[in-house]
Amino acid sequence: MQFSSQKGFTVLEFLVVLFIMTILLSIVLVSFSAARNRARDDLRISGVQNIALALEQYYAVCRNYPPRLHLQDLQPCRTNSNGQQLGAFLSMLPPLPDDEEYRYAAFSLDMPPGIVLHCTHYHLGVRLQNETHPILVERSARNSMSNQLCQNSQAGFNGADSGMYDMYRP
Numbered sequence: 001m002q003f004s005s006q007k008g009f010t011v012l013e014f015l016v017v018l019f020i021m022t023i024l025l026s027i028v029l030v031s032f033s034a035a036r037n038r039a040r041d042d043l044r045i046s047g048v049q050n051i052a053l054a055l056e057q058y059y060a061v062c063r064n065y066p067p068r069l070h071l072q073d074l075q076p077c078r079t080n081s082n083g084q085q086l087g088a089f090l091s092m093l094p095p096l097p098d099d100e101e102y103r104y105a106a107f108s109l110d111m112p113p114g115i116v117l118h119c120t121h122y123h124l125g126v127r128l129q130n131e132t133h134p135i136l137v138e139r140s141a142r143n144s145m146s147n148q149l150c151q152n153s154q155a156g157f158n159g160a161d162s163g164m165y166d167m168y169r170p
Contacts, residue, residue, distance in 0.1 A: 047094030054090035069104035119150040125166040
């Protein structure tokens, strides 16, 4: 029996190895894409929670929520007992991926129709990429638009949109 002295792979062996590597690479890429989407959603949720913290600090001082989510509206509403102006509650909005924006609507409960200047509640949200994110699964839809929106607040946002993470201040 004679053995060939040529070393190397046959074309068939090369194609089998290439096929296996392609399958493994596609599995890794799908997993990486899902992890990236989860990380982006976690970044969005973290941003909403940071803004909500600033809104609560604002409320503790001003006894009211700002009508809009603009940095100039989150400046101090008064001075302390020594006459010093209190510092800003949020220096910048946390960044969001893909040119998205936060949604915010301030409102007041049980107010008669008309111009509402004293905002006692809010909806603050952002749309998530993964509509089956665990934080959305347990959330029930809330609708506060029957209440009176504050002057200059964002109309049409009530936090009940599908895929919307809503930080609600009842």
